Structure formats: structure tokens, C-alpha cells
Amino acid sequence: MDAKATVLDVLKKEGEPMSAGQIAEKSGLDRKEVDKAMKVLKDEELIVSPKRCYWAPKE
DSSP states (O other): OOHHHHHHHHHHHHOSOBOHHHHHHHHOOOHHHHHHHHHHHHHTTOEEEEETTEEEEOO
């Protein structure tokens, strides 16, 4: 599974908005990998930010 899919999977499993640090901790990925994957997910509009610095999957 690539970093993008891993990040999206973690967000869906948790069911609540998470910060990049929390995602990195839960997924076991490096924080830089998480940031890159989140940028792509954001550009593809697959994740949204309900509050500053927290992200959730788009429903």
C-alpha cells in the first residue's frame, strides 16, 4: 500500500479529524511521507479540513 492509501485508510478507520502527527503515529509512516501524501489527497479533494491543522476524509 502506498503512503497516500495508508493515510486515507487511517483517517477512515479513526472516524474523527486527525493532525498529520497523529496520522504518522498511527500509520507508522515518516512525517514527511504523510505530509506529501496529504498534499496529494488535498489536491484530489479526498480529504477536508474541518478545523485548522486537522484532516478528515471527504464524505
